[in-house]
Amino acid sequence: MPGHRSIRRVSRIAAAAAGLAIAAISPVSLLAQSADASGKAPVFTAKSGWYKDALIYEIYPRSFQDSNGDGIGDLNGITSRLDYLKALGVDAIWLTPIYPSPQVDFGYDISNYEGIDPQYGTMADFDRLVAEAKKRNIGIIMDLVLNHTSDKHPWFLASRSSKTDPKRDWYVWKDGKAGGTPPANVPNNWESVFGHSAWEWDAKTQQYYYHRFYIQQPDLNWNNPAVRKAMYDVERFWIAKGVVGFRLDAITSLFEDPTFSDEDYVKNPDGSIKINAYGDKEVKTDKTDNLPRVNDVLKELRKTADETKGRKVVLIGETYVDSIADLRRLYGENNDALDLPMDMQVGFINRLDVSEFRRNINDAETGLNGNEPLFVFDNHDNPRWDRYGDGTHNADIGRMLATILFASRDTAMMYYGDEIGMVTTPPTSKDQVKDPIGITGWPKEKGRDGERTPMQWSEGPNAGFSKDGVKTWLPIPASYKTINVKSEVSDFDSMLNWYKQLIELRRANPALRDGDHVMLNTENNDVLMWLRKAPSSDPAQPPVVVACNFTARPQTVSFDLSGQEVNGKGITSRKAKTLMKTPGASDPASLDAVQLPPYGVYIGQVE
Incomplete structure (x- = not known):
C-alpha cells in the first residue's frame, strides 16, 4: 500500500511458512496492536462464543500437503503447516471427511465413522494434529456426514x-x-x-x-431412533477426541416427505x-429438502454437543436455503439448534450486483434475531472466487470479495488457497476427470476437480505440495509458478498480504471485530458502502467505514453518515485515518471525496 511502505517488519507468514527457507520482508497491518496481543484469539471453553467473528479455514485434506510422497495430502502434512495457519490468523480448521471410505465421493461415502482412512494417516496422527493445533490455539472441526x-x-x-x-x-x-x-x-x-x-x-x-x-x-x-442414537454416539466419539465442532454435511436433506409422492x-x-x-x-x-423435522435433529445434536464439559462445541450447517426466514429457523426458536448455519445467499450470488449484495448482507445482519451470520464465498463443491472475475481485474475483485468477508459482522469461512488467489482449474478433457459428477455430466458438467487442486506452496517441483517426481492425485495448475505462498510472502501488494492485513485488522479493531453493521449510501448501485459502529461494550471506539467499487470504472464517493450515532452522539467528522486501501490508491483528504479505482476498496477509521 503506497504511502505506508515504511511500516514493515519480518512477516510472521514468512517466518511460519513451514518448509520455505525464506526471510522475506512484508507489510504489517496498519495497527499498533498485533493479532496475538489483541486478546481476541478464541479460547475453546464451555459456554464461550469463541466462534463469533472467528476465521474458519476449510482444508480439503487430499490437496493441502503430502507428507509421505504418495501424491495425496494427509494429516501429517496438515500438522506440518500449522505454523503457517497460525500466522495467517486461523482460529479453527474444518477438515472435509478423513474417515475410512471407498472414496467414490472422496470421503463423503463413509464406511466407518470412528476411524481414519489409511491414505490420510492413523488415529495417532489425528491425535497429534489435534494436540499441535491446540498448542497454537487452533481448533479442529470435523465434517459429520449424517444423511x-x-x-x-x-x-x-x-x-x-x-x-x-x-x-x-x-x-x-x-x-x-x-x-x-x-x-x-x-x-x-x-x-x-x-x-x-x-x-x-x-x-x-x-x-x-x-x-x-x-x-x-x-x-x-432418520425416522428410526436407533439411527439417531448411533449418530449421536459418533458425535460423542469425536468430541472425546478433542474436536471443537462439526460441519454437518447435507443436513437439510435428512428427511423425506412421508407420502413419497412425485x-x-x-x-x-x-x-x-x-x-x-x-x-x-x-x-x-x-x-426431500429442508423439511420441518430437520430442526428436531438439530436440537438433539445441539443437546449432545452441550453435554461437553470444558469447551464449547460448535455446530455448523451446510444450509442451502431459499430465504433469510429459512436460515433464521435453523438457529432454533430459542437458539437451540445450529450455532452457524452457512449463509450461501451472500457469497454465492455469483454476479457483482451491488443491490443484491446489499440486500442479502443486510438481511443477514438484521434478520437473524441478532445471531451471528456465517458468510462463505468458496468451498470444495463450487468454482473458486475467480468465478466473479472479468479476466482483467481479477486480483482487485478478489481483494474486494475478501473485504466483504472480513469487514462484515460475521464468522468468516474461507477455503484453502483463497488467501493466495488460487483459481479454478477444471479438466480440459473427460479422461482427466476424477470427480464422478464430471464423468456423468461431461461436458456440460465438468465436475469439482477444478476447485480441489493441490495447494500451491512454492514455485518449486509440485508446487511444494509433494515431492519432486511424484504424480499428484490431481495435476498442479500451471498458475503455481506465480500464485504461491513463497512468492507472495515477499510481495507487498500480494493477495496473501491483503488477506493477512484484513485478518489482523478485523481482530484488533473493536468496531470491525464486534461492532454493528449498517449499510450506507443505499441508493448507489455501483459501490457497496457500510459502517461498522463501535460495540456496545466499548462505545467510545471510533467507527469504521468501508467502500467496495463493484465496477470497472473509477468511482468517487461521499460517505453519507447522516443519522448515524456513536456513544449517543451524531457522527459529524468528515476526516478518516486510512486503515486499508487497494494498492496504488490515494488517501482521501475527506470522506466527502473518496476515490476508488476499478474494483477498488477503501477502509477508514472516522476521526
Whole structure:
C-alpha cells in the first residue's frame, strides 16, 4: 500500500511458512496492536462464543500437503503447516471427511465413522494434529456426514442382506410402482443431486433404496431412533477426541416427505420442463429438502454437543436455503439448534450486483434475531472466487470479495488457497476427470476437480505440495509458478498480504471485530458502502467505514453518515485515518471525496 511502505517488519507468514527457507520482508497491518496481543484469539471453553467473528479455514485434506510422497495430502502434512495457519490468523480448521471410505465421493461415502482412512494417516496422527493445533490455539472441526453412508458400511451391508435384518429399517427402502418392472417402476420421480433417478434397484431383496446423492451413498432413515442414537454416539466419539465442532454435511436433506409422492418439474420461462446438465427432466426438491423435522435433529445434536464439559462445541450447517426466514429457523426458536448455519445467499450470488449484495448482507445482519451470520464465498463443491472475475481485474475483485468477508459482522469461512488467489482449474478433457459428477455430466458438467487442486506452496517441483517426481492425485495448475505462498510472502501488494492485513485488522479493531453493521449510501448501485459502529461494550471506539467499487470504472464517493450515532452522539467528522486501501490508491483528504479505482476498496477509521 503506497504511502505506508515504511511500516514493515519480518512477516510472521514468512517466518511460519513451514518448509520455505525464506526471510522475506512484508507489510504489517496498519495497527499498533498485533493479532496475538489483541486478546481476541478464541479460547475453546464451555459456554464461550469463541466462534463469533472467528476465521474458519476449510482444508480439503487430499490437496493441502503430502507428507509421505504418495501424491495425496494427509494429516501429517496438515500438522506440518500449522505454523503457517497460525500466522495467517486461523482460529479453527474444518477438515472435509478423513474417515475410512471407498472414496467414490472422496470421503463423503463413509464406511466407518470412528476411524481414519489409511491414505490420510492413523488415529495417532489425528491425535497429534489435534494436540499441535491446540498448542497454537487452533481448533479442529470435523465434517459429520449424517444423511447417508457408503454402500460398503457394515450397517448397509446388513440392511440389504435381508428384508428381515434388524438394520433393514436403518435405510430408506420402497417397493416399485405397481404394474411395472425394474428399473422402470421406480417409486417416484425424485432425482439424485448427482444425476438420474434417486432410486436404485436391489435384485436380492426386490426393493429400491433411496440415495439423495450417489448410488453408493444410501440415505439413512432418520425416522428410526436407533439411527439417531448411533449418530449421536459418533458425535460423542469425536468430541472425546478433542474436536471443537462439526460441519454437518447435507443436513437439510435428512428427511423425506412421508407420502413419497412425485415432485413437480422445474419449468423454463416458456413453460417447458427444464433439462439439467445430466440430461434429466429437472424436478423440484420440496419433498426431500429442508423439511420441518430437520430442526428436531438439530436440537438433539445441539443437546449432545452441550453435554461437553470444558469447551464449547460448535455446530455448523451446510444450509442451502431459499430465504433469510429459512436460515433464521435453523438457529432454533430459542437458539437451540445450529450455532452457524452457512449463509450461501451472500457469497454465492455469483454476479457483482451491488443491490443484491446489499440486500442479502443486510438481511443477514438484521434478520437473524441478532445471531451471528456465517458468510462463505468458496468451498470444495463450487468454482473458486475467480468465478466473479472479468479476466482483467481479477486480483482487485478478489481483494474486494475478501473485504466483504472480513469487514462484515460475521464468522468468516474461507477455503484453502483463497488467501493466495488460487483459481479454478477444471479438466480440459473427460479422461482427466476424477470427480464422478464430471464423468456423468461431461461436458456440460465438468465436475469439482477444478476447485480441489493441490495447494500451491512454492514455485518449486509440485508446487511444494509433494515431492519432486511424484504424480499428484490431481495435476498442479500451471498458475503455481506465480500464485504461491513463497512468492507472495515477499510481495507487498500480494493477495496473501491483503488477506493477512484484513485478518489482523478485523481482530484488533473493536468496531470491525464486534461492532454493528449498517449499510450506507443505499441508493448507489455501483459501490457497496457500510459502517461498522463501535460495540456496545466499548462505545467510545471510533467507527469504521468501508467502500467496495463493484465496477470497472473509477468511482468517487461521499460517505453519507447522516443519522448515524456513536456513544449517543451524531457522527459529524468528515476526516478518516486510512486503515486499508487497494494498492496504488490515494488517501482521501475527506470522506466527502473518496476515490476508488476499478474494483477498488477503501477502509477508514472516522476521526
